[in-house]
Amino acid sequence: MWNSILGGDDEEERDERFFDDQTTTDDELCNLSYTQRIYAFAACLIAGLLFIFLSLIVFIRPIKFALLFTFGNMLAVGSTAFLIGPAEQLRKMFDPVRVYATAVYLGCAILALICAILIHSKILTMLAMICEICALIWYSLSYIPFARRVVSDVMVRLFDTEI
Structure with a gap:
């Protein structure tokens, strides 16, 4: 409304221009x-960390733990989309x-939610959560140069196995 009063584009014209122009960038799509x-x-990351912290409080209840922990992880991982844009976030993922x-992490997160919400199995939920945590660590290491190689080398030396 104020844009049209001050001489800017109104919302309908901006929407029409969006659909007509196929070369828009993320910066043009985001009004923030x-x-x-x-x-x-910061808000998304803090909310995610709060949910992760709350999940540790209800750790003895695997279903509540899985819901809070997985939701907190998704918020924390998704928070970077505000910095780099959702399309760039997906490209990097x-x-x-x-x-x-990424596929293993998302699959484990979905599996943990299915085990918690639909199956109501504490054992399966905890196994899925362990897999989710390991997948999150492996996913996070992919952003640090040579980190996964170092972890693989350590695993070979310690356990005579490779990841």
Whole structure:
């Protein structure tokens, strides 16, 4: 409304221009300022960490733990989309270097939720949560140069096995 009063584009014209122009970038699609993106990132990350902390309090209840922990992880991982944009976030997540780590992490997160919400099995939920935590660690290591190689080398030396 204020844009049309002040001489800017109104919302309908902006929507029409969006559908007509196929070469829009993430910055054009996002109306948040840099400061707002930082605040949204911080809020999402803090909310995710809060859910993870709350999940540790209810650790003896595997179903509640799985719900809080998985939701907190998704918020924390998704918080970076406010900084780099959702399309770039997805491109980085499904980059050939980390596509398998992403798929395993998302699969384990979904499996943990299914075990907790639909199956109501504490044992299966805990197994899925252990797999989810390991997959999250492996996924996170993919952003640190040579970290996965170092972890693999350590595993070979300690347990005579390779990841």
